[in-house]
Amino acid sequence: MSLGFATAFLALACLVHGEGVIAGHSSLMVFGTHSALIFSMFAAIFALLSLSFSLNSEIGRSLTLFTSAVSTVLLASAFLIQQGGLPMGASGSLALAAAFLMVLRAYGVAILPPRGDHSGLREATFSLLLAVVGASLWWGLAGPMHAPAILAATLLLSWPHLIDGINAFADKVFHQAALNAGTRVLEPGAFSKIARARDILIDKMAVMSGPDLIVTNVMAFNNEPRTLLAVAASAEAQSSHPVAQALRQLAEQWHVALKHPDRFEPAPGLGVVALLGGQTVVIGTTDLLKRLKIDSFTADAIARSLEADGKTALRVAVGGRVVGVLGLEGTLRQDAGVAGMALRREGLIPWLFSGDSPKTREALAGLLGLEHLDDPEPGESAQQAAARIFPGGAPLVLSLSEDRLSLELREGHEAGSNDRDRPDPIAVSDTDDIGAFPALKALAMRRTLLAVHARRLLTGLWLFAGLCGGAALVPLFAAPMLFAVCLAILWAFARFSVADTLKSID
Template sequence: MQIQIEGMSCTACANRIEKVLHKNGVRGQVNFASQTAEVESDSLEVHDILKLIQKAGFQASIEQKAPAKTSNLKLLEKVGLGAGSFVAIVDMGGMLFGVMNPAGVATSAILTTICQFTVGLPFLKRALVSLKHFSPGMDFLVSLGTLSAWSLSMAIWLHVIHAHHVWFEASASVLVLIRVGKILEEKARNKASMAMQELSRELPKNAKKVQNGELIEVSATSLVAGDTILVLQHENVPVDGIIKEGVAEINESLFTGESFSVLKESGSPVLAGSLNVGSQFFAQVTQTRGNCRFDAMLKAVERAQNSRAPIQDLADKVSSWFVPLVVVIALLSAVTVLYWGGNLEEALIRMITVLVVSCPCALGLATPTAITAGIGRAAELGILVREARSLQLAENLKFFCLDKTGTLTEGKPVVKKVLHAPEFTSDQILLLASSLEQSSTHPLGKAILAANTQKIPMASEVVNTPGKGLNGIVNGQFVSLGKPESVFGAGWPSWAGQFDDHVSLVALSVNQVAAGLILIADPLRQDAGVAISALKSLGIEPVLISGDRQKAVEEVARTAGITAYYFAAQPEEKLRLIKEFQNRGTTAMIGDGVNDSLALAQADFSISMGEGSAAARESADLTLTQEGLMRIITAIHLSRQIMHTIRRNLFFAFSYNLVVIPMAALGKLHPGIAGGMMALSSILVVMSSIQLRSWKARA
């Protein structure tokens, strides 16, 4: 369940919410960059979880909200920003009546007080809540720094402390610059997560529903399974369904990446978000809005964007002790000034500058903003990422294991020939095989179904044994279908004559007697050779692991340029091989069948083809929704770019704090400038991540 959270200003806020949730038995994690939490609980209801977050000092809801175009500023806050801006500009420019002119100081005092308790009030409230939970963050530093500057200035103005200068502009400028910086940062974060919002525009809000023989326009969210809808030419399909009447020409590039349209007839499925480029058609709704394949894709991307990469642990650890350390440094800088004969004013200003220049936000934003932007960009390129940890693993790959059928080959095999025992015909063999393959997602099964031209009888007691095949009862006969060695055993039927060694073989037996042999050819993908060469150029060794026959595997390996290959590999053998390669380095696996699911689950980094089996997709870290092996190379390049961006962000965030905190402690910075630098550091980190939104795959 995803929860929207409002009011988080830094990673300390996210950590505080996580602690509260975990303490109450709620599993999940909070993403500061996306302002969301992905949670689940066996004991608490939704409203209980929302109350926990609200008690921690934040607003929470389960409503899905699009990123705000602008930050909502209340009237009082606008007045405060105006007052603070006036003080900052005029006082820092030395333009207001002179430094200690009574009228000028009084004006500054009034305007700064307005700014402190309008613009600064939200910071103060969150700071008090953070102290209550023993997790102070940016709000605490800002509140302590600005209140100290305001209090010092008020004391000087009221002659409690004697000094030559008031520091109202320090408090005002820090609050104004940080608040404006947060508004810009919010806009930048929204841009980083806009990818899925842009994809969502492919779904129409309304649909034309047939009701009582008439067409009425209704909200697409009101459609239920069984409703009949009309989809006009150049309209997007609103929900998943099947064509009921008419012939459709559908562009499914959103799911397949293919720019050309697909011809679909009555009974064919259509997906929400696909475009009707042909004539109008009627469709019957099969899935309601929220349960369509497109919705599942959106949810998967959102979950991935909210997940953590291991590299983020370092920033989280630093953030946990960052604020206490900064407070200690600030106090030490003040004490040092007093020790060496400085006055109280100078000591307090030194302390205030250290407090406001320090920035835990940049550290907290470095990783999640890059992940959010990068995973969104990956989705636009037809690559669905399950978890952020996969991105970090992808950049260190040493071995890349590939399945043959449907991965290296096109996955669109065709039956070339049917060999059979004398008592059977080719049509009978195809009919019996089709009966067992009716629900198959394997490319070879689809080829058999496509070759059959007869009405298929229903099979019963069907059992699918991964790596071996299917068996069941068809018309009262026990039929087995699968690899020749599994179906025929050690013997080879005499009627199975000569055939092309490069084809795949599917054997069939009836009542445990050899009955037929189906010869299937599946051409190599056009980009297979280029993709394999690209893997090698990246320093990754390609390995072909297939359950097919030796000759067929050898031919594919030779043509694709793969030197390491394994044939006749059962699922358990694939699993063993993956473990062996893992002992030698980080290992990836790509496959699309049920027999690949064990190997996919074991691999350090796994990829499934979007049209493959559900078991393969569920086991994979990445799913390619668009065709082409070069998507693998794109995924690896993008993963490396995301990790490069994260490291660049972290380097900047660490370097910034390591440089400016000592400068502030040594008195080399003005408090107002320090506040601006703090705000700017967060903005620069987010802007760095946003560049991933325009990343382009290498040609």
């Protein structure tokens, strides 16, 4: 509604400013000689009201505020010119330019919502400088009478109303291509975030063929493997961790009876400590045993051989003495290594995030063609690791969803103390569509390249129109027509040029 009022007041300002209006339709001059100025002011105010929702978002706010500031200066200049006794036409041109700037900006944001790829402040500043230079030349050559009109026409015709929303039409085409490539959900602005990223942190669970682990080795030192399994599975009886599920599943297969622990204390990223039958049972990594001052020298030698094969090795200690080692592994996706290579081809460096030992991480990373990170901190999530290891680098994080039914891509900025505080995913796919994410990066990079070409084309058009306005060859009333031409160019660019580049991905 506000934009409708702004358009209506702009139309009234144009009518009042016309030379034939004063003589034939004096009823429109409700504010006397200030009518054009006041109608233009109302148009600018209502346009600003229609833009108020976009001012709450950082995306697009900078160009909107700059446009509002320039419009305010033009309205103030128009008022001062009228107070100085110059003809109404001189002030009316500035007032109309102010109204057109705000109304066209409002239409631009409504039709092509800003994407955050480009602020447009540089082009807007150049437009302002071009208008000032053009008006100064006319002032020096023809006097002050023509300078305001030249300033208004040059500024308005060269103003980049649409530049920060230049990808809006193209995004619809790319969004469909992303869905065809396997993406199930794609948030607004995802292409911009993906295009900026240079690193992607891939959680180990995202490259497994399923959420379940399998116990492959039950190596008891002094007792029977069934006894070792009974102790370990009983200690983990109250846990929902995949390790606990794997132990209970094997215990059921071996028909091993389980007990409930008297106390259960998880150590995130390290293992668990439980009280079972009056004895302390520890299941976990060598770091957990060192923290509890339990000697694990013999177990470490066995664990290293398991970890060299990419398995997860857990030490089991009862009453302060290591009694065995458990080996677990999951099945890697057959396409995980291909996805890693595809990500590299698209300019992303893939890193493996895993809470396993260094040897296990190194073996898995080698199998998948990924880079491996330094030791994660105890209980650290992939999101938190990305924020710690790549501060300010805006990496992407690919992880398994909480319900283990989909893959989620997020920005890796600072997360809270738990995964509830992590940001919403910018893209989601089914678990068997890990190849959708290299395709997303390819689409994002192509979109960025095409946006550069479109921006250059429109900037050249605005420059040409501004020069024509500065040479008094095109009046400021041509601004809406130029605005429509720019919209048509962007639509055609998205419909044909962009679509042609996507055939290989579709």
